Amino acid sequence: MSDYENKFWKKNWDPHVKDLDPSEFDKIFLDELYLVFDDFPDKMVFSYLGVEFTFKQLDEYSNQFANMLIDNGFGKGDVVGINVPNTPEYVIAIIGAWKAGCIVSGVSPLLSAVQIQYQVNDLGSGGKKVALLTLDAIFAGHITKIADKMPQLKVIITTSVGGFLPKIKQVLGKLIGKIPKGKVTPLEGKTVIEFHKDLLKNYPTTDPKVETTPEDIAFIQYTGGTTGPPKGAMLTHRNIVADIVIFQKWLNWERGKGVVLSGFPFFHIAGVFTCLNSLYLGWSQILIPNPRDTDHIIDEILKYRPTALANVPTLYQMLLKNPRFTEIDPDIVDDVISAAAPFPKESQEILESVIGKGKLIELYGMTETSPLTAGNPSKGNKKLGSIGLPLTNTDFKIVDPNTGEPVPIGEAGEICVRGPMVMKGYYNKPEETQKAIDKDGFMHTGDVGIMDEEGYVRIVDRTKDMIIVGGYKVFSTKLEDKLTEHPAINMCATIGVPNPDRPGSEIVKACIQIDPNFAFDGNEEALKENIIVYSKENCAPYEVPKIIEFVEDIPLTAVGKIDKKVLRKTQ
Numbered sequence: 178m179s180d181y182e183n184k185f186w187k188k189n190w191d192p193h194v195k196d197l198d199p200s201e202f203d204k205i206f207l208d209e210l211y212l213v214f215d216d217f218p219d220k221m222v223f224s225y226l227g228v229e230f231t232f233k234q235l236d237e238y239s240n241q242f243a244n245m246l247i248d249n250g251f252g253k254g255d256v257v258g259i260n261v262p263n264t265p266e267y268v269i270a271i272i273g274a275w276k277a278g279c280i281v282s283g284v285s286p287l288l289s290a291v292q293i294q295y296q297v298n299d300l301g302s303g304g305k306k307v308a309l310l311t312l313d314a315i316f317a318g319h320i321t322k323i324a325d326k327m328p329q330l331k332v333i334i335t336t337s338v339g340g341f342l343p344k345i346k347q348v349l350g351k352l353i354g355k356i357p358k359g360k361v362t363p364l365e366g367k368t369v370i371e372f373h374k375d376l377l378k379n380y381p382t383t384d385p386k387v388e389t390t391p392e393d394i395a396f397i398q399y400t401g402g403t404t405g406p407p408k409g410a411m412l413t414h415r416n417i418v419a420d421i422v423i424f425q426k427w428l429n430w431e432r433g434k435g436v437v438l439s440g441f442p443f444f445h446i447a448g449v450f451t452c453l454n455s456l457y458l459g460w461s462q463i464l465i466p467n468p469r470d471t472d473h474i475i476d477e478i479l480k481y482r483p484t485a486l487a488n489v490p491t492l493y494q495m496l497l498k499n500p501r502f503t504e505i506d507p508d509i510v511d512d513v514i515s516a517a518a519p520f521p522k523e524s525q526e527i528l529e530s531v532i533g534k535g536k537l538i539e540l541y542g543m544t545e546t547s548p549l550t551a552g553n554p555s556k557g558n559k560k561l562g563s564i565g566l567p568l569t570n571t572d573f574k575i576v577d578p579n580t581g582e583p584v585p586i587g588e589a590g591e592i593c594v595r596g597p598m599v600m601k602g603y604y605n606k607p608e609e610t611q612k613a614i615d616k617d618g619f620m621h622t623g624d625v626g627i628m629d630e631e632g633y634v635r636i637v638d639r640t641k642d643m644i645i646v647g648g649y650k651v652f653s654t655k656l657e658d659k660l661t662e663h664p665a666i667n668m669c670a671t672i673g674v675p676n677p678d679r680p681g682s683e684i685v686k687a688c689i690q691i692d693p694n695f696a697f698d699g700n701e702e703a704l705k706e707n708i709i710v711y712s713k714e715n716c717a718p719y720e721v722p723k724i725i726e727f728v729e730d731i732p733l734t735a736v737g738k739i740d741k742k743v744l745r746k747t748q
Contacts, residue, residue: 179583181574186566186632191554193429196569202419202597205389206453207275209418213459217433222456224481225265225464228341232459235269237382242273244380246308249332249368253278253387256300256397259444260284260293260311262466266336266372267443268452270310275395278387279308282397282409283444286312287717290319294326296399299409301329302605308332310372317359324364335361336372338466391415397604398446400544406655409604410545419597420450420547421457423568428512428538428555430485435460438483440468440492445648446548447517451487468492471499478505485512486532489648490520491682493528507533512555516540516548518648519636521681522562529561539564541634545613545620547598551634563633564626571596574619575628581615589637592626593619644673644683646719651685653741656720660687663711665704667692668731670739671722674748687722688744690731701727 218233246257257274259281261267274281282300284293301307306329311320313335320333339347339356350356363369370376395417397409437455439462441448455462463477468488474496478486493515496502513528513536520539529537538555541564542548550573553565567573572595574583584590595618602610614620623643626634644651653671660669668690673683689708691697697704705725712721732743 179574180586181572181583181628184567184572186573186628189554189557189566189631189633190569191427191429191556193556194427194554194569197422197426199419199570199597201422202415203391204418205275205391205393205414206395206418206421206457207272207389209457210272213456217459220433220459221461223265223268223462223464224477226339226342226346226466228265228343230265230341235272235456236384238265238269238377239272239276240382240384241376241380242269243276243385243387244383245334245370245376246274246277246279246332247385247387248380249308251277251279251306251308251332253389253393254280255306256280256282256308258282258284258297258300258307258309260286260288260309260315261336262286262312262338263443263448263464264336264338264466265341265464266310268456268464270334271449271452272456275389276385276387278389278393280305280394280397282399283449284309284311285442285444285717286315287719289715289717290323291715292717293319294323295406296409297327297330299406299605300397301327305329306331308334310334310336312357312359313337313361314357314359316361321362321364324367330367332368332370333364334370334372334376340373389414391418394601396449398449398544400446400650408606408609411601411604412547413601416547416598416600417453419570420549421454423570423598424450424549424552425454425458427552427568430454430458433459435484436462436481437485437487438463438465438474438477438481439487440465440474441487441489441517442468445517446542446544447487447489450548451514469495471496471502475499475501475505478509482509484510485514486510487514487516489517490515490524491518491647491679493520494524494679494681497524497527497531503531505531507531507536510536513537514540516542518645519681520562524680525561535559537561541565541636543620543622543624545600546594546596546622547600550594550596550598553633558631560633560635563629563635565634566632567594567634568596571598572619573628573634575626575634578625586628586630589625589627592622592624592634592636594622595619644671644685645681646673646676646685647679647682649717649719651720656685656716659715660689660708660712660722662715663708665689665691665695665697665708667695668739670731670741670744672741672744672748674724684723685720686724686726686748688726688728688731690728 396412439451540552553559575590578591732740
């Protein structure tokens, strides 16, 4: 028996924590949500820029969304892509899609047109119909240019960041540029529906009652890889419910008794997971469309006194730079959750000095595990800088990546996890699934960690080519593939360098070898600017290189691969 099989870390779980009966996961998310709708119809489900919504309104709006999908020929197994920031429409679309038996896929509003096209077409492969909820500004700026290249995209629903705001605020917001806008026009071969003008006025509020099972796919959430295009992780309703229930029991959260504020974007697994937890518990949540607006976040904290905050470390660091945050009464918040990126220990200590010692809970997960598999205890010993202990109902081991054999406690290896939250597989990529999930059902995370003698795990490295920019993962091989399509670039290598303004975050640096056949006039600064403009057109904003260095030669290993270790040593 390996050191990991006896789960010795259980002795450090909080007293209220224990492994759960798997029958608790044998349901779909809506089973619990219908009970919440019955028990808390008039309670605030979320607040958005000063406008409050009840659970009853969410129930009715999502019924209208479901009926719109069914009226347009959508049914079980079809897909709804959601391409908006954290607005009420996002939450309505998730629940509405599930009520119609459809699958949900978050489509980041930060994606370029090319990236949106890839994801929609991948979702539509195999004959699935795809609907896309998007902003009018994205519709005008991106969708109109690529619509004819997405044959399975049948329905486009448009809205605005200010769609649910009072008319006067919508007009003023657009006038002063705070609300982006774009003209919505008909598209040949597509059904275009305006959320507020058409959907909410023309469809009934009755529940269509489409039957779904725990084994049905709830999400296809896209995640990058160090090689190849993004992959869609198929998460079943059972996966989602299991991780939600495990997480809530871990923190001892009580039904109907909390308020949560999160800046995590809903298109990211951490954001949608936080949102769903709040709905499942009958809690209220504060929607944050722009997490960079720290004054707005602080205003909402003071107004609603959330019991829980959940954010990426860089957002906490941004909040700490705002003098108003340091003046907040620490008694307001009970749990301060951090996940999705490394959080420097020094910064954690500063945050705890503001919000209260022992309140910060660092967690660990990935898209493929719905997402959480480890966390610091809510009441017991928290080790700052560690991702905590394996969660309940989770098998955890650290292995030699070359042999697959478990390494001794205290030694570094690849983190592997198994449990009811592990995805069904990658959509349309059986070979990638086989590489990620071994024959024993363990998900190989690609993260390198060390478990101490008490069971706490510390991440000491991550997949070697991955760059973390403000909590977003930048996969360098994918980025390099796109950059080398530029006519001036013969070969390039991208690495992450520490961001001096955000400890724990990185910026993208591109080391570029100019193509000898490119007609280069010697003006390096002009060429750098040209490459940056190209990057902005073809990549997500966080992928765009902030530093470009032209080099004579890019270092290679003995087998001809780019040697990034050498590049990193020169930084």
